[in-house]
Amino acid sequence: MGRIVALDYGKVRTGIAVTDELQLIASGLTTVKTVDLISFLRKYVSEENVERFVIGEPKQMDYTPSQAEELIIPFMKHLARTFPEVPIERQDERFTSKMAFQSMIDGGIKKKQRKNKALLDEISATLILQAYLNRR
Template sequence: MRIMAFDYGTKRIGIAVTDPLQIIATALTTVHPEKIWDFLSAYLATEQVETFVVGKPLQMDGSASESAQHVTGFVRKLRKTFPGIQVVEVDERFTSKMAAGVIAQSGKKKSKRQEKGLLDTVSATIILQTFMETKF
């Protein structure tokens, strides 16, 4: 069974998944928030997911950031829509900076590095990797 991670944003949601053995975290795609529920229903029709991991936006002092309310609503709906799948929130404070660093070092052309969707999927992958490292 896979683990799926989300970097939630009001314009795009970055999504990453593990392989079925939960060894490797891979960037999957970005989806507009209005289309996430159709995307998840279609994905879950063909793949088994045991855990959803959602990046929780926090301030440097650990308090909730302005975007936290959107993530809270997303997490609530995930739990209600897919009650058989565990939902875990993880601190995402440094994932965007880490993702930007990974992309900069990737050797991709500047135009590709500036794609916002790439940053979101790499951020989701880092969120997933962080969860996997703390899980084992």
């Protein structure tokens, strides 16, 4: 088995989470600038056995795609061309940012640290990945 890599794709930053090799535990990995994402993933995939990518699927409350989907679709095509051997799946990401923020509060993270958008994106990616694992 290989790792599953989840992405909370954003215009500026992308949060990244991964599973262990047994695909039991979702853990935050990092947040990278979106312009550096493909090069980061190239390096990561060259060092780790990656079985699949899971990309958050932003939806409105009525299940229609959000505006962010306009950025994600071209990225997914680029990702598929760059890593043709790695399947890509989607996971509903509604409420992940709110849940990530609440988990920061529940975890006792100080108010100043909660303003760190990179940490929020990483936690959101972890929540996306955990939801994916739960769904399987």
